[in-house]
Amino acid sequence: MVGCKVDVNWSYRGFNTIIMENENLRLSILVDYGAKVFELIDKSISHDFLYHNPRVEPRVPVYGVNVDNWWCGGIDEAIPTGHPCYYKGENYPYLGEVWSLPWNYKIEKDETDEVVVHLWRTTVIAPLRVDRWITLKQNKRIVYMHHKITNIGYSKQEFIWGIHPSFYIEPGYRIELPAGNVMVHESLPNDRLGSKGTKYVWPYAVDKNGNKVDMREVPPPTVQTSDLHYAIQLKEGWFALIDPKNRRAIGMCFPKEIFKAVWLWLVYGGWRGLYCAAIEPWTGYPARLDEAVREGVYSELSPNESLECDTRIVIFHKFSDIEEIKNNLRS
Numbered sequence: 001m002v003g004c005k006v007d008v009n010w011s012y013r014g015f016n017t018i019i020m021e022n023e024n025l026r027l028s029i030l031v032d033y034g035a036k037v038f039e040l041i042d043k044s045i046s047h048d049f050l051y052h053n054p055r056v057e058p059r060v061p062v063y064g065v066n067v068d069n070w071w072c073g074g075i076d077e078a079i080p081t082g083h084p085c086y087y088k089g090e091n092y093p094y095l096g097e098v099w100s101l102p103w104n105y106k107i108e109k110d111e112t113d114e115v116v117v118h119l120w121r122t123t124v125i126a127p128l129r130v131d132r133w134i135t136l137k138q139n140k141r142i143v144y145m146h147h148k149i150t151n152i153g154y155s156k157q158e159f160i161w162g163i164h165p166s167f168y169i170e171p172g173y174r175i176e177l178p179a180g181n182v183m184v185h186e187s188l189p190n191d192r193l194g195s196k197g198t199k200y201v202w203p204y205a206v207d208k209n210g211n212k213v214d215m216r217e218v219p220p221p222t223v224q225t226s227d228l229h230y231a232i233q234l235k236e237g238w239f240a241l242i243d244p245k246n247r248r249a250i251g252m253c254f255p256k257e258i259f260k261a262v263w264l265w266l267v268y269g270g271w272r273g274l275y276c277a278a279i280e281p282w283t284g285y286p287a288r289l290d291e292a293v294r295e296g297v298y299s300e301l302s303p304n305e306s307l308e309c310d311t312r313i314v315i316f317h318k319f320s321d322i323e324e325i326k327n328n329l330r331s
Contacts, residue, residue: 003112003138008105012038013058018105020115020134024141025315027134030074033058034099035119035132037075037165040143042248042315049241049250049315050074051166051276061100063124064093070100073166073276079149080126080159082263082287087158090125092289095164097123098130113138127153128301143313151301158300160284160292162263163311167241167250169277173218176240176251177202177262177279180233182215185286188226188270202231218277221269230285231262232297239279248317254281258309260297261285281311 002023010017010028018029021043028039038058041048051073058072076099081087084094093100098121109116120131129152135144151157179202187193193205193213204212215229237256242249259281267274284298292298301307 004115004136006107006110006115006117008107014060015058018117020117020136022115022136023139025136025143027136027143029105029117029119029134030058031105031119032102033061034076034101035103035105035121036099037134037143038072039074040250040313040315042141042317045246045248045317047248049167051168051278053274053276063097063100065100067093067095067099068272075163075165077130077132077161078164078280078282079130079161080123080128080157081289081292082160082162082282085288085290087290087293092125097125099164108133109135122152126157126159127151128157128159141315145311145313146308147311148306148308149299149301150306151303154303156300156302158289158293158298160282160289160298161307162280162282163252163254163259164278164280165252165313166265166276166278169218169241169275170243170245171218171220172243172245173277174242174244175216175218175264175277175279176242177216177231177264178235178238179231179262180235181231182264183230183232183285185228185230186226187229189224192225193227205229215264215266218266219268221275223268224270225266225268226270227264227266228287229264229266230282231264232260232285234260234262237281241277241279246317249315251314251316252279252281252311253314254311255309258299258307259283263287 004022015030056072078096081092103121129150131148133146184198238253240251263280265278284292
């Protein structure tokens with residue numbers, strides 16, 4: 001019996017690396033790089049579902065830099081803002097504070113039936129602590145995550161928090177998302193699907209010529225587009241990215257009462273020559289904390305108060321029925 005295992009005696013490009021695996025999955029965590037989940041591999045098909053920037057290798061991050069020039073893919077934690085902003089006398093960096101900092105960790109369980117890694121980090125500017133527990137269970141193609149965000153300061157703290165997974169894509173992939181209204185933040189080139197603030201009902205955006213664009217369908221990178229949209233009316237708390245050709249999919253489920261929006265950063269060749277999709281549950285929008293507070297869609301904690309929730313990343317293959325994906329993600 002193989003079961004689960006966890007190994008902390010690894011290094012990748014100089015980063016302390018934790019490897020967690022069971023019979024089906026292997027994931028790697030770059031502890032000193034914001035506890036980034038760098039790989040998420042389905043062992044049975046030797047496929048990594050996460051995106052890796054082909055021109056940016058993991059290198060030691062510098063707090064406060066432009067994340068775009070360091071971003072190498074994987075899954076990042078973003079708090080207390082998405083885009084850089086000035087708020088209450090402080091300049092908050094791009095994608096927040098914790099992605100660029102080393103984290104602490106503890107192996108809380110290392111048994112054949114289950115492994116649990118606890119990782120945590122405090123922020124620099126905002127008085128916040130982020131705790132994340134990652135669990136793998138025997139024979140499951142599921143990554144279980146539990147988060148706890150705590151205000152360790154002496155007054156109320158506003159923030160937006162997002163889980164930022166970037167996925168490998170190919171033409172023909174399909175995004176399934178139970179959403180109503182979606183708001184455009186950016187649509188390149190030339191506001192092709194509307195200027196900032198334009199709304200449409202998922203899944204059909206409308207281009208400048210009045211043509212419907214099915215946002216579920218992933219086009220080839222030759223279309224040279226890049227979009228950041230917010231799904232602001234979630235009917236349920238899940239999404240799925242499906243590869244119909246190879247009959248495999250990855251999905252995520254989350255509590256929609258906490259994650260009030262899903263950000264869609266869809267890079268189809270139109271930004272830096274890259275090709276990937278980031279589908280991100282967030283507790284607020286727009287991407288800047290100051291704007292989110294102004295719009296009234298953000299999170300807030302009193303001193304010593306915590307926000308806790310569970311999320312799951314689920315991998316499927318050898319079937320194409322979206323109803324089965326939905327049912328598994330809801331359960």
